[in-house]
Amino acid sequence: MSFCIIIYNYNYNNGLDMTLTEKTTFATFNQASINEIVDYSNSLNGSGIFAHSLQLLKAETDTLLKTPLDVPGQGEAGSYEHNKHKSNYELMDACAKLYLFNGSSEYRDTIRSLLLTYAERYLNMPFHEQKNTNPPGRLFHQILNEQMWLCYAAMSYSAIKSTLSAEDIDAIENRLFKPMIEMFTVLYGHDFDRIHNHGIWAVAAVGICAITVGDTESVRKSIFGMAGDGEKGGFLAQLAKLFSASGYYIEGPYYHRFAIRPVCFFAEAIHEHYPEYDIYNYKDQVIGKTIKALIYTSNPDGTFPALNDASRTMNIDDEGAKAAISIYFARYGKEESFAATAKKQGTVWLTPCSLELCKAVDAFEGKAEVRWPSVELFEGDHGERGAQGFLRSANPDKPVSQAIMAYGQHGMGHGHFDALSITLFGDGHEYLREYGYGRWVNVETKFGGRYLDENKTWARQTIAHNLVTVDEQCQNHFDHKLADTRFGKPHFFLKDGNVQAMSAFANEHYDEVEMQRSVFMLELEDFDQPLIVDLFKIDGDKEHQYDYAVHYKGQVTNTNFEYQSKVYERHVLGKANGYQHLFEKARGKTEDNAIVTWLQDQRFHSWITSGKDGQIIFAQTGANDPSMNLRSEDCFILRQFGSDHLFASVFETHGFFDEGSERCNGAYGQVKSIAVLSHSDDASVVEIKYTAQGVNKKVVVCVSNDAGKDENSSHEVKVAETTYQWTGYMTTILTTEG
Amino acid sequence: MSFCIIIYNYNYNNGLDMTLTEKTTFATFNQASINEIVDYSNSLNGSGIFAHSLQLLKAETDTLLKTPLDVPGQGEAGSYEHNKHKSNYELMDACAKLYLFNGSSEYRDTIRSLLLTYAERYLNMPFHEQKNTNPPGRLFHQILNEQMWLCYAAMSYSAIKSTLSAEDIDAIENRLFKPMIEMFTVLYGHDFDRIHNHGIWAVAAVGICAITVGDTESVRKSIFGMAGDGEKGGFLAQLAKLFSASGYYIEGPYYHRFAIRPVCFFAEAIHEHYPEYDIYNYKDQVIGKTIKALIYTSNPDGTFPALNDASRTMNIDDEGAKAAISIYFARYGKEESFAATAKKQGTVWLTPCSLELCKAVDAFEGKAEVRWPSVELFEGDHGERGAQGFLRSANPDKPVSQAIMAYGQHGMGHGHFDALSITLFGDGHEYLREYGYGRWVNVETKFGGRYLDENKTWARQTIAHNLVTVDEQCQNHFDHKLADTRFGKPHFFLKDGNVQAMSAFANEHYDEVEMQRSVFMLELEDFDQPLIVDLFKIDGDKEHQYDYAVHYKGQVTNTNFEYQSKVYERHVLGKANGYQHLFEKARGKTEDNAIVTWLQDQRFHSWITSGKDGQIIFAQTGANDPSMNLRSEDCFILRQFGSDHLFASVFETHGFFDEGSERCNGAYGQVKSIAVLSHSDDASVVEIKYTAQGVNKKVVVCVSNDAGKDENSSHEVKVAETTYQWTGYMTTILTTEG
Structure with missing residues (x-):
């Protein structure tokens, strides 16, 4: 008792x-x-x-x-x-x-x-x-x-x-x-x-x-x-x-x-x-x-x-x-x-x-700061209804980096339809961002400070978050009663050492489409800030449109692909489920690896992805906003068509810019590419190549995709001449190229 | 000697x-x-x-x-x-x-x-x-x-x-x-x-x-x-x-x-x-x-x-x-x-x-702060080529409010085509804003950190500044050699007491169009921050399109007029001279007095104008920007057609908003209207009505428009039953309505 x-x-x-x-x-x-x-x-x-x-x-x-x-x-x-x-x-x-x-x-x-x-x-x-x-x-x-x-x-x-x-x-x-x-x-x-x-x-x-x-x-x-x-x-x-x-x-x-x-x-x-x-x-x-x-x-x-x-x-x-x-x-x-x-x-x-x-x-004589450990906060009376995962970097001499993934419950009437969404925070700001609510709290002239219509039509929609939207639909058909019955399924949460990771499934949030997201925080000596590796696995019953969204703030300073800008007019990106609030700014095609670098405050952030035959759409909120209730914010979307797909991405924080003192360095990141070496229902293996101090290096990340496997399970994946074997949920291998 | x-x-x-x-x-x-x-x-x-x-x-x-x-x-x-x-x-x-x-x-x-x-x-x-x-x-x-x-x-x-x-x-x-x-x-x-x-x-x-x-x-x-x-x-x-x-x-x-x-x-x-x-x-x-x-x-x-x-x-x-x-x-x-x-x-x-x-x-035991007096900085070897005017509020217990007007020289190869442009600064931020240069200084991936094309096509253009653009043209035809030969003509600069003011002419910057701008800083007991009264007088040879631009930052929280938002698509506002960089967001018509209130950081700012039969166009930078070099910024434009016109406006800073602590008050300003009572080549008289603590009050502002008049000249203007008489460049009259 x-x-x-x-x-x-x-x-x-x-x-x-x-x-x-x-x-x-x-x-x-x-x-x-x-x-x-x-x-x-x-x-x-x-x-x-x-x-x-x-x-x-x-x-x-x-x-x-x-x-x-x-x-x-x-x-x-x-x-x-x-x-x-x-x-x-x-x-x-x-x-x-x-x-x-x-x-x-x-x-x-x-x-x-x-x-x-x-x-x-x-x-x-x-x-x-x-x-x-x-x-x-x-x-x-x-x-x-x-x-x-x-x-x-x-x-x-x-x-x-x-x-x-x-x-x-x-x-x-x-x-x-x-x-x-x-x-x-x-x-x-x-x-x-x-x-x-x-x-x-x-x-x-x-x-x-x-x-x-x-x-x-x-x-x-x-x-x-x-x-x-x-x-x-x-x-x-x-x-x-x-x-x-x-x-x-x-x-x-x-x-x-x-x-x-x-x-x-x-x-x-x-x-x-x-x-x-x-x-x-x-x-x-x-x-x-x-x-x-x-x-x-x-x-x-x-x-x-x-x-x-x-x-x-x-x-x-x-x-x-x-x-x-x-x-x-x-x-x-x-x-x-x-x-x-x-x-x-x-x-x-x-x-x-x-x-x-x-x-x-x-x-107290230590450093006055806000620094918490990595934690997985389970939901439900007995922790049986998913969790919210918080990974935090461990180096006490550096600002905290943080990755949050939502794989718990929906959140009732105030819930957002965003299972498996992530946010990333590093070096003083959130750089993979949440929009927050659609509300100007206590501002009398904005509907008496109450929640605005746009809270429903934009802020709570799946596309307003950092995850994959399927067929331009909202998770759980924007039905919060239905959503309240569903929750994410934790796969693993590993918070020790220089490689921390979390992974979870969301198999009921879209009809006939199963999703798994695995997020890694790698604290490598070659990088000033942790690398975030994001593997978003999606298995559909048939061909779907998958939109992987990145909500950023700041100025795009570089891409490694061509894009066509909407120079004379911008059109709304879609009809409903949040897409009706996005104007398309530009669109490009990914050949192999795509890189987008942007500058937020004093830091550059690069997103490197393995997408082939994908489209990258740059968009901005502001469409269908007749009372100017929305903030004007930017995102880009990697759009892929298919039934099964693995979105494999890396986020690198790099460089420094201070306009006031006119200092700038590191506008290019070190990561050159990410490639999916193998991908199945059992496991995924991806390879990240980067250059540090002129030396080419690579990190291979292996992850279990099987909800039935645990920390004692062994995995073996063959890629050409190489066999990757590991026990447990995941492993990483760092090598210097010959 | x-x-x-x-x-x-x-x-x-x-x-x-x-x-x-x-x-x-x-x-x-x-x-x-x-x-x-x-x-x-x-x-x-x-x-x-x-x-x-x-x-x-x-x-x-x-x-x-x-x-x-x-x-x-x-x-x-x-x-x-x-x-x-x-x-x-x-x-x-x-x-x-x-x-x-x-x-x-x-x-x-x-x-x-x-x-x-x-x-x-x-x-x-x-x-x-x-x-x-x-x-x-x-x-x-x-x-x-x-x-x-x-x-x-x-x-x-x-x-x-x-x-x-x-x-x-x-x-x-x-x-x-x-x-x-x-x-x-x-x-x-x-x-x-x-x-x-x-x-x-x-x-x-x-x-x-x-x-x-x-x-x-x-x-x-x-x-x-x-x-x-x-x-x-x-x-x-x-x-x-x-x-x-x-x-x-x-x-x-x-x-x-x-x-x-x-x-x-x-x-x-x-x-x-x-x-x-x-x-x-x-x-x-x-x-x-x-x-x-x-x-x-x-x-x-x-x-x-x-x-x-x-x-x-x-x-x-x-x-x-x-x-x-x-x-x-x-x-x-x-x-x-x-x-x-x-x-x-x-x-x-x-x-x-x-x-x-x-x-x-x-x-030093006083307040550590940046606080300068009002100054008029003349240009030219003998101060004969115009000036830059800086009005600053005098109350040592309040944050400094500041109005800057540019009526000096052009500035050679780095000059902007913005004679009579103003910026306003109050309570910690610039709220009538300069865009600054079109450049990401020292950012290697932005054209090596050098000046970008958009510096010429947007940042230096007249429409990118807070003043009137005539017929969608740039001042001095964007010819800096020509512009270097011209400069503003100071009319007056009065920096003492609770009413400070400056006025200047720019008669050569547009062909056959003469301009005068008079800016007043009124420190009234009824207002937390000074009121800025802006009288922009423009005399053309024939009918022109006059665009009075306000470059702001933040969120529009209120207007007192209807406007039609471009909900599905946005089109470029014009073809050249900076207009090719603006997307039109919305457009409304002014009946009598127009008010736009926006929220920037923790403060509300209201612009109240007397425009009749004008259009108000809300716009945003981003058009014709194929490399995403421009920051995404907002402005609104009051468009009037005519040969002679007086743009009479008030800027009021009011209220308080802090989202973190969810405090908000004063989302509406106190100023209700501004009206032009009389306007001629000799003088203008405008009346500003406001309500303070439930009491209706008004301020009448009278200003000399004649470059030949000085501090000893007397003026007399009859408006219906009232005769306004004053000696010198300007006067203000504060009354409580009966």
Whole structure:
């Protein structure tokens, strides 16, 4: 019997001991812990990261406090009113921290004044008009925002409650907080148990507020769900069902970092008020696992990869990610890499829970950086529904190179149809890129900041990603219900040494077409940055059109083939499934090996492919975009016709360009060619030729294509006079040509 | 009789006293000055900017020295060989500084080793094949690079000469330096006197080298020219002829910062070895003026505006600009703004000459920033050939806003056909943008890093700039000889107070079409950033097509008019003069006031215009670009037909967007409309309506259009019941609507 079941049954059988004591002054921590971190910070005479973070918050907040407080009426997303209600809860949260750690009554008075104004007006505000499936609130157009408001307002309130008069408390609790709790648990009670990132905000908001106002029954609902069984709803059910065994969150890192905030807040509140539930050990430490999974998804520049609908810029400076790092450090273990990252971030989450992290950062003498190990994050309750693979280079003296492959689940309503898609990141930027979502978040003049039509027609389509699109169709016919039933099949993930690799199958995403992608990261002495070898194997039932897409940014500086540019007019590349958004810029034919080199920022990137008789189409977004909603972005597509095909490619990062100082070198890469020596259902063998310091060399890469083979299987492939034998999933052979 | 004549005659009449003394150990400074700055730096225990700069140079250089030295053969621009010869002189220069200030013999040995290797091989290298009008060298394809090599090599040599054996000196001087001097003054003697940025490198290189090797005759040629008259060539003639009375350099800041380096180096050498020539007072302090003019052209982010052929990223961190700032501080005056800038830069030019600047930076307590006053830099020997106008906002608490207008000379072979063009810079970025040059500098795979055809066909064309193009033609028929004879006519430049303004005429740049542009920078309390009012008056002889172009970057987030997007295909906008590079994206019609709002980085920018019956065409570069040489950039064009027209526009910067933190506000601007109330050859009156904090307000802007009027002239314009009366060039009237 696993640990999670014990905890679970304990809660369920025994119910809640709801004796609310004085310690509930603070929702998520106690006075002793405040004293402890203040003492620590003071012992450094203001030089530590906690004091620095507090100073920054104080400076920002003091500036904001120069403007008179305002509690406006209602407005659309992105409107002044919407933004003001949001900034009001952020202001209260900042003031609560400053009051607790700084002590100035001005901050306490600001919270009190805002809460009393809201209490005075709240019940007189009508509900917003409901415009989509999300129920409307009184402050915001959807209750998600209202729940976030409540969560922060209640935490802020808990920081000043002991200073308030009975009259103030009566007004705030009875005319604001309790009606809100009732709205979420009664009026919208049917929505309260929904297992979803919105749901976890609902339970955290109600739970934290209920602790603060002493509403035992609502605390119970928040933890155990409306039915009280801990299974159909509530925090425990959310934790159990939202996160996979590896901690990965099905909707992807963008939504994960949003969901992690209420997880952290409510977990701390439960930890503080109901330590007997041992929340941090619940379900085999699911909170710790999901924190680590979230943080480990982040790119080497701290941004989260745009897996599924996502911004390209959301990053680990987000409050949820910062809270998660602090909580991991305090409740699970002192991960040195987290201290390195917090040091790079320069600030920490301002709660007592950050004490251990602050100590580690203040004492940290290593390189301040974002550097994670290679990880394979399995999906599904038992890791049975594919995975997301992250390969990272190991050399600590160089910037991190990273290859991500998506071979897990679809991601529900926010999922992109991109099984086996990859992104590549190296030397400071993503160079095989995700478009991210089709949305200008919170920009009022862009459909109120909501998802745009182009999110469906472009961003979520297969062709908008770095993989093969079959017959200009979208995977799973753009049917997300269907897609949710399917997932990738991991083949192998090898993360040790100078040759790392991952491989997976996706056999159900196109009708009658099976796919396998194998990605290798080779850290060779002859190259400044790792070589990425990409073998995309595709087996169709009959002849199909296969479009291998590379989404890049920057300027093409060289190709080794001729192409015809569309000089006078550009036409749309296709009719649907994302192709209707692409203008064709130019088209060429591949004879043997094709090379495209482009310059992004200060680096050249070359793509070398073995394609014969293929077409290379350069394209740009912008077609069928009547409201200029899409960013103008570039890609090229290698188009092949056939039933079975192996797209064998190498990506090389090389050279340097700095326009400001007019320095440039290495505009040509070292890789000269890639050739498929052998290719079958059992295995593929490819040969990469390159020149380093004037010497010709080659690397042969052998990979198992058979899902039935494992690390103990032996393979043998004959190519002319040479026999390649290996045991396991793959091997590489480096030789110098005679 | 002016000061410059006295100095000039003195030199000419008295010739040179060429007693080379021991102090020639160093080309550009002496031991006492080294001791002085080292003593100062040591007094700070390594905390000052000089020590910091030296540490950075040491770290970079020590890394480079881990790689074995190499003196390769010949190669094209951008090739390994080309880059290596360049990096070798940079390495010698770094080693010379480190040897002088740090004393380690490793640096001295590196210089010696490189110079001896060059001495051994130089005369055995054949000359490059000549490919254009630039004479070829032995190391480089054009002698400009060879002169730069010599200049740095000679300075480096001077730092170690006293430590070398007679044999070493014989080899280096007789097999390397003296043959180089001979090449430049004899073989290419016909080119030595050319008044040009290349010419100033030639005289500086030969002059500095000649001082170092004791070649009196070549020093004379370098200062006074081949004929020795100081008029037709040599440093004095270059100084006298290259820079205008204001110090502005005709080719623009990009070439100016390149020309300033040899000016600084050779001036310091002359100052050191021939103080009797009082070089820093030569020609009414032309060196100081030209330094100030160069630095004052720079944008608030330190980049140089891309006036004429220029990179968009070249900036004041360039060695020439840093040297110039140090020299100004040491030889002319302690400009506090230069100390603020050097503090922001964080490093200084590593020579004894930087002592005064270092002291000022180390003691500086103000804001480290790049902030210059509004300046009008006149062109021509006596300021008679137009000017470049730079308006800058005055509020020290806000980021600098800047408007630049080009109404000076054409700029010779590197000139752009853009008289009356403007750029606007605000809150950290240029938002009315220059394309810059059509060139991927030093990128070997882009035509060897040289200027591309598209530089002529796009970058230099009128339509590629922010102004009005008449009948899809280029100004001055793209004839640079013709253009060099023409220039703008300044009308006024008013730089005091909250309303700054500049106005100029360009009446010869199109046949039978006269133009006047007036640009106002209004710093109003109601606006976070200054409003820019742009009145472009155009008087044609008959009906013409007038295209007012706005080159922007980012995403259009809103327009107040309908437009039809080219959804399935895009066609080229025109046939020639740059139009052949534009694809039409969309087209709309203006009814009354047109507004376009776009988002660039974290800011919204709105353009509000009064155009009636106009067309607005959204376009993008990319047509007729068969080698993908152009960057893909956006613009929109307001097209009007008529003989006389006033384009009246406002640019408003507003709001805030940060995708990473998902904050957004102010997506709509406050300005609602602009209307032309009256417009004649005498004056224009326009009215701008806006709403601030719910209150409707208006600003009326009145401007004189008559070149015959001045600051004492009175104007009277009747509009319905209102009479606008003012004295001088312009006035503004702010009112709140009743």
